[in-house]
Amino acid sequence: MSDGAIVVSDLSKRFRIYHxxxxxxxxxxxxxxxxxxxxxxAVKDIDLEIHDGETxxxxxxxxxxxxxxxxxxxxxxxxxRGKVAVRGRLASLLEVGAGFHPDYSGRENIYLNGAIxxxxxxxxxxxxxxIVGFAELExxxxxxxxxxxxxxxxxxxxxxxIHMDPDILLIDEVLAVGxxxxxxxxxxxxxxxxxxxxxxxxxxxxxxxxxxxCDRCLWIDHGVQRALGxxxxxxxxxxxxxxxxxxxxxxxxxxxxxxxxAGWMGVRLTSLTFTGEKDQASSARTGSGMTVAxxxxxPGPLHGVxxxxxxxxxxxxxLISTQTDDSELGTRTIPASGTVRLAxxxxxxxxxxxxxxVEILDIASGRQYVEIxxxxxxxxxxxxxxxxxxxxxxxxxxxxxxxxxxxxx
Amino acid sequence: xxxxxxxxxNPLVFMLVYAAVFGALLKVQGPSGKSYLVFLLCGLxxxxxxxxxxxMAASSIIANAGxxxxxxxxxxxxxxxxxxxxxxxxxxSLVLLxxxxxxxxxxxxLPLLAxxxxxxxxxxxxxxxxxxxxxxxxxxxxxxxxxxxxxMVWFYITPVIWPFTKYEGFFHHGKLGLIFKFIxxxxxxxxxxxxxxxxxxxxxxPQHWHGLLYxxxxxxxxxxxxxxxxxxxxxxxxxxx
Numbered sequence: 001m002s003d004g005a006i007v008v009s010d011l012s013k014r015f016r017i018y019h020x021x022x023x024x025x026x027x028x029x030x031x032x033x034x035x036x037x038x039x040x041x042a043v044k045d046i047d048l049e050i051h052d053g054e055t056x057x058x059x060x061x062x063x064x065x066x067x068x069x070x071x072x073x074x075x076x077x078x079x080x081r082g083k084v085a086v087r088g089r090l091a092s093l094l095e096v097g098a099g100f101h102p103d104y105s106g107r108e109n110i111y112l113n114g115a116i117x118x119x120x121x122x123x124x125x126x127x128x129x130x131i132v133g134f135a136e137l138e139x140x141x142x143x144x145x146x147x148x149x150x151x152x153x154x155x156x157x158x159x160x161x162i163h164m165d166p167d168i169l170l171i172d173e174v175l176a177v178g179x180x181x182x183x184x185x186x187x188x189x190x191x192x193x194x195x196x197x198x199x200x201x202x203x204x205x206x207x208x209x210x211x212x213x214c215d216r217c218l219w220i221d222h223g224v225q226r227a228l229g230x231x232x233x234x235x236x237x238x239x240x241x242x243x244x245x246x247x248x249x250x251x252x253x254x255x256x257x258x259x260x261x262a263g264w265m266g267v268r269l270t271s272l273t274f275t276g277e278k279d280q281a282s283s284a285r286t287g288s289g290m291t292v293a294x295x296x297x298x299p300g301p302l303h304g305v306x307x308x309x310x311x312x313x314x315x316x317x318x319l320i321s322t323q324t325d326d327s328e329l330g331t332r333t334i335p336a337s338g339t340v341r342l343a344x345x346x347x348x349x350x351x352x353x354x355x356x357x358v359e360i361l362d363i364a365s366g367r368q369y370v371e372i373x374x375x376x377x378x379x380x381x382x383x384x385x386x387x388x389x390x391x392x393x394x395x396x397x398x399x400x401x402x403x404x405x406x407x408x409x
Numbered sequence: 410x411x412x413x414x415x416x417x418x419n420p421l422v423f424m425l426v427y428a429a430v431f432g433a434l435l436k437v438q439g440p441s442g443k444s445y446l447v448f449l450l451c452g453l454x455x456x457x458x459x460x461x462x463x464x465m466a467a468s469s470i471i472a473n474a475g476x477x478x479x480x481x482x483x484x485x486x487x488x489x490x491x492x493x494x495x496x497x498x499x500x501x502s503l504v505l506l507x508x509x510x511x512x513x514x515x516x517x518x519l520p521l522l523a524x525x526x527x528x529x530x531x532x533x534x535x536x537x538x539x540x541x542x543x544x545x546x547x548x549x550x551x552x553x554x555x556x557x558x559x560x561m562v563w564f565y566i567t568p569v570i571w572p573f574t575k576y577e578g579f580f581h582h583g584k585l586g587l588i589f590k591f592i593x594x595x596x597x598x599x600x601x602x603x604x605x606x607x608x609x610x611x612x613x614x615p616q617h618w619h620g621l622l623y624x625x626x627x628x629x630x631x632x633x634x635x636x637x638x639x640x641x642x643x644x645x646x647x648x649x650x
Contacts, residue, residue: 015648016648023549025549025551025552025555071647074481075481076477076478076481076647077647077648078644078645090481092479092481094480095478095479098475098476098480099475099476099479099480116476116480116482117482
C-alpha cells in the first residue's frame, strides 16, 4: 500500500496497572488470589508513516506514551490493536548499554551486542576498531565493563548502536550522553547517517534537539496524537502548551510560596514575587523589565543587613548574584517589616525557566538570618531570538558584503 | 582457560566423589553383577543435564530482564542458549565417563552409536519444558523454586539410583504398585535412563523401544507446545518482567 520505512496503523497499546497482583503460583493456587488490575491506554489510535530517509521526531511530556510507541516500533512491545510494519533493518537504542554483561570486557560486549542485533561476526570484525575509536576506549576495551565509568559505559553503548549499520535507527532520549566533544561527534555521526539516507526516529521531550534534527514530528499527549507534520509548527505548538502549563504552575506556586519559616533571630520572608511588564506575574520577556519584590518580617528593626538575590537557570549553577550595598546599609537600620525591591530594567536572561535564591544576612557577622530557594521562580520568554544560551549579550554583527557593482572590497 | 578448567572440574569431582563412595567405601553391587558405579553414573549424567537445563531455563528470561525490556531480538534464544550450555556440560561429562568405564572394565561396543539419539531426545525434553518454564517464570516468579522441588521428587521416580529390573516386580503388587507403575512409565526420563544403562552397563542396544518411542513423541510435542506457549506469553514479557 505504502512504501514508508515504518508504517504504524491504528496502533493502541494498553498496560495493566495492578492493584493487587498475584506474582506467584502459590498465591494463585493456595490463596486463590486473583490479580486485580485497571487497564490504561498508553498509546491510542496512532496512525503514522515514517518515510524512507526521514528524520522523524516524537515529542511529548513525560508519560505521554512516546517511549511506548517507540517500543512498539522496535518490536519489544506488541500492540493490542493495530500494527506496525517495518521495512529495512532496524536497530534501537532505547537505553545505552542495554544488554551489556558486566563481567565481559568491552570487546566481548561489542560481539555480544552485535549477536543480539543479529549481525555476523565478520561484520563486527570489520567495524570493531571504529566502534572502539569512536568511544575513545582503546585503552580499556579489554577490561570488564563493570569497571567502566558511567561515561565510558554510555559512550561504548552509543558507539555500538550507531555502528550497527541499521537502515532505521530508533533513539530514545539518550543523546545527552558523554561530554561536550562526544556529543558533538554523535551529532556529526547522526548528521552523516541522515545524509546517507538512513531513517532516524527520535523520541525526546527536549523541543530544541527535535527542532534541530527532525524533518517531521509527532506530538503525542496522553497517548493520543496532538499534532503531526513538519517539525517547526508542531514543536511550536508543543512548546506553547508546555509554557502555558509552566506559567500556571508558577503562578500557583507564587500564590502560596514566598513565605519562609522563621530563621535566625526570628527573621522570616513573607513574600517573593517576580513581576514582568504589564504586571505579568512570574513571567517576563528577554530584554524587558522585571521587578523582584521580597517581603520580610522580623521581631524588631534590623541593623546592618544585606539582601542577596541569586538567579540561576532551572537545575543549573548560579548565573548572576547581586546584593545590596554594604557601605550604605552597614550602618543603617531598617524597619521590622517591609518589602525590598530589585528592579531589573533590561532582563538579560534568555528563554527558559529560572530559579532564585534570596538571602538576608547580618553584615557584621556574615551570619544568615534567613534564606529561601525557589528553583522555579519565573519564566522568561525569549524564543525566536537569534541568540541561544542563557544570557543576553549586547552585540552588533559586521559581515563583509559584495558591493552591488560587483567590485568586491 | 580457567573457564574450561571449571567446566571440566565440576563433573570430574562430582564423578570422583561417587567413585570413592560407591566404588571403594560402599560395596554396592550393580544389576546382574555389573559395576554399580558405571550404572549410577550413566544414569546420573543425563539426569543432571535434564535438571540443570530445567532450573537454568526457568530463570533464563528473568535473569536477562534488562535486555528483554530494552532490546528487541528473539528472546527465545536466551532460553535455547541456556539449555545448550547445559548440553555442553553434559557432553563433556560423557567424555569424562570413559576413564571410569575403562577402570571398571565394563565392556562397551557398537550400541554406543545410539548415544547421540538419546542425547537428542533428552535435549528435546529439556528444551520443550524449559521454554514453558522460562516463559511461565516471567508471570509466576516462584516457578523457579517450584522446579527445584519438582526435580528433587522427579529424581526418585527415575530409575537412576535404583535398578529398574530389580523393582519391576513391585509394579504388580496391587493398586499402589499400579500407581507407581503408571508414574514411572509415564516419566520420559525413565526411558532415557534405561537407554543409557543398556548401552553403558549391559553393552546392548536400548531395549525399551516402546518407551523410547513414547519419549521421542513426547519430546516433539513438548517442543511444539513449548514454542507455542513461549510465543504466546512473550507478547507481554517487556511489560511484566
